[in-house]
Amino acid sequence: MIRVQDDPFDPGAELNTFLARNPNSGGVANFIGQVRDFNSPDIDNIKSSPSLPKEMISSLELEHYPGMTEKELRRICDDAKSRWPLDDMIVIHRYGVMTPGDPIVLVCTAATHRGDAFAACEFVMDWLKTHAPFWKREHSSTGASWVEAKAVDDDRSARWNRSATESKNK
Amino acid sequence: MIRVQDDPFDPGAELNTFLARNPNSGGVANFIGQVRDFNSPDIDNIKSSPSLPKEMISSLELEHYPGMTEKELRRICDDAKSRWPLDDMIVIHRYGVMTPGDPIVLVCTAATHRGDAFAACEFVMDWLKTHAPFWKREHSSTGASWVEAKAVDDDRSARWNRSATESKNK
Amino acid sequence: MATTVLYFAWIKERIGTGEEHIEFSNDVSTVADAIGVLKQMSPQHADALHDMTRVRVAVDQTHVSFNASIKNAREIAFFPPVTGG
Amino acid sequence: MATTVLYFAWIKERIGTGEEHIEFSNDVSTVADAIGVLKQMSPQHADALHDMTRVRVAVDQTHVSFNASIKNAREIAFFPPVTGG
Numbered sequence: 001m002i003r004v005q006d007d008p009f010d011p012g013a014e015l016n017t018f019l020a021r022n023p024n025s026g027g028v029a030n031f032i033g034q035v036r037d038f039n040s041p042d043i044d045n046i047k048s049s050p051s052l053p054k055e056m057i058s059s060l061e062l063e064h065y066p067g068m069t070e071k072e073l074r075r076i077c078d079d080a081k082s083r084w085p086l087d088d089m090i091v092i093h094r095y096g097v098m099t100p101g102d103p104i105v106l107v108c109t110a111a112t113h114r115g116d117a118f119a120a121c122e123f124v125m126d127w128l129k130t131h132a133p134f135w136k137r138e139h140s141s142t143g144a145s146w147v148e149a150k151a152v153d154d155d156r157s158a159r160w161n162r163s164a165t166e167s168k169n170k
Numbered sequence: 171m172i173r174v175q176d177d178p179f180d181p182g183a184e185l186n187t188f189l190a191r192n193p194n195s196g197g198v199a200n201f202i203g204q205v206r207d208f209n210s211p212d213i214d215n216i217k218s219s220p221s222l223p224k225e226m227i228s229s230l231e232l233e234h235y236p237g238m239t240e241k242e243l244r245r246i247c248d249d250a251k252s253r254w255p256l257d258d259m260i261v262i263h264r265y266g267v268m269t270p271g272d273p274i275v276l277v278c279t280a281a282t283h284r285g286d287a288f289a290a291c292e293f294v295m296d297w298l299k300t301h302a303p304f305w306k307r308e309h310s311s312t313g314a315s316w317v318e319a320k321a322v323d324d325d326r327s328a329r330w331n332r333s334a335t336e337s338k339n340k
Numbered sequence: 341m342a343t344t345v346l347y348f349a350w351i352k353e354r355i356g357t358g359e360e361h362i363e364f365s366n367d368v369s370t371v372a373d374a375i376g377v378l379k380q381m382s383p384q385h386a387d388a389l390h391d392m393t394r395v396r397v398a399v400d401q402t403h404v405s406f407n408a409s410i411k412n413a414r415e416i417a418f419f420p421p422v423t424g425g
Numbered sequence: 426m427a428t429t430v431l432y433f434a435w436i437k438e439r440i441g442t443g444e445e446h447i448e449f450s451n452d453v454s455t456v457a458d459a460i461g462v463l464k465q466m467s468p469q470h471a472d473a474l475h476d477m478t479r480v481r482v483a484v485d486q487t488h489v490s491f492n493a494s495i496k497n498a499r500e501i502a503f504f505p506p507v508t509g510g
Binding site: 203233235238263307316317318319 | 483487504
Binding site for chain 1: 182183184185189193194197198199200201202204284285288291292322
């Protein structure tokens, strides 16, 4: 199930609904992405140079491509289902304006074996990050700026291609 | 934080409490293990031979080693924290008598980077499965029987040793 | 038959609009050809689309590369690398 | 100084008790030695502990192998491979 929405969602309530719908799935993995209150490049700087000023984010704006977003998320979910035996899965993604601490994305996967649930959940997050048409814009005291895509996300996404190729070669 | 308890817990409520405590963690991964209503060996049989009768589980009894359980879970969490940069984590594990669909275990991990949250969550589950002193006993129409440990769990747990050695060798 | 051309994020901002309807001539057969045409339309278009390493494209809501065909395409979208999740 | 010996799951069931307090003599220095002593205590003990591939052990609430020392141990626990989670 896929939901792309402007409205906030309640991760705990969504999780409980998902669990209630899948009482026979031994393992349920899930992931929640939240809006942070300092911006992404600074996070790595803070670790190496604690004296650098943090640029506080007042809000996060998420633009998306209506129609393609749903289509792309459905493709990613179908791909996950073809790779792992899953009982069920759900992806909820917000767009619009959010404030720090707000959940942006929720992915839940249910499977008999926890390894399948974990792998599918992480795969969906990695592919969503590199394929689903969303663009983040951070608003802070210094103005608004579009978030740059990260090379690490491309790398994480590419891992799944490699492992697909590797298993085919076995 | 570690909780070992006889009382049921509400996964959604626990997740929301955890998220509220960690508003600045970009990624929160979590896993819930549930009691299934047919027993473990049958699950694989069902897939290959759908005509085999399912042995319905009426309840699951979980014995544990009070004192050592908490100690061992704390060791596993400390180990996870030493391997990945985590903001926070929680492990809740039930003991006593449960019925199908009941949550048995909940692991939540919070981190700046989702890869760390995922890896730590899966690691804790794999180690908990092979190290935390719990023993499952299934009650069905044919009587009660102790669940046998699975070789696959040992394998999954051993992966983390291998990768630790590999990264040291790099 | 006009094709709907969509822009997102900073590409939309630079071009000044999110949606245009363009009649491409018959010799415009790939995404790269279409980009060539679009860059002629205004200095804003030329600026937004000049560095193709920063631009991604979808034809009829499917990710494609620059050499993909746009024959029979109803919708072409240009956007920066995605940053959701 | 008696050592607390604990049994869990089917090992407890076979032995018929979950807890014993045993005074090991000085020449009993490892877990393996202790198992030798315990197996002499009753046919139930011997039965429960005869296949050591199915038995795991903790000394003072830490997993150990059969050749671990039990000198100064306050608590030794025997149990099957764990099946929680």
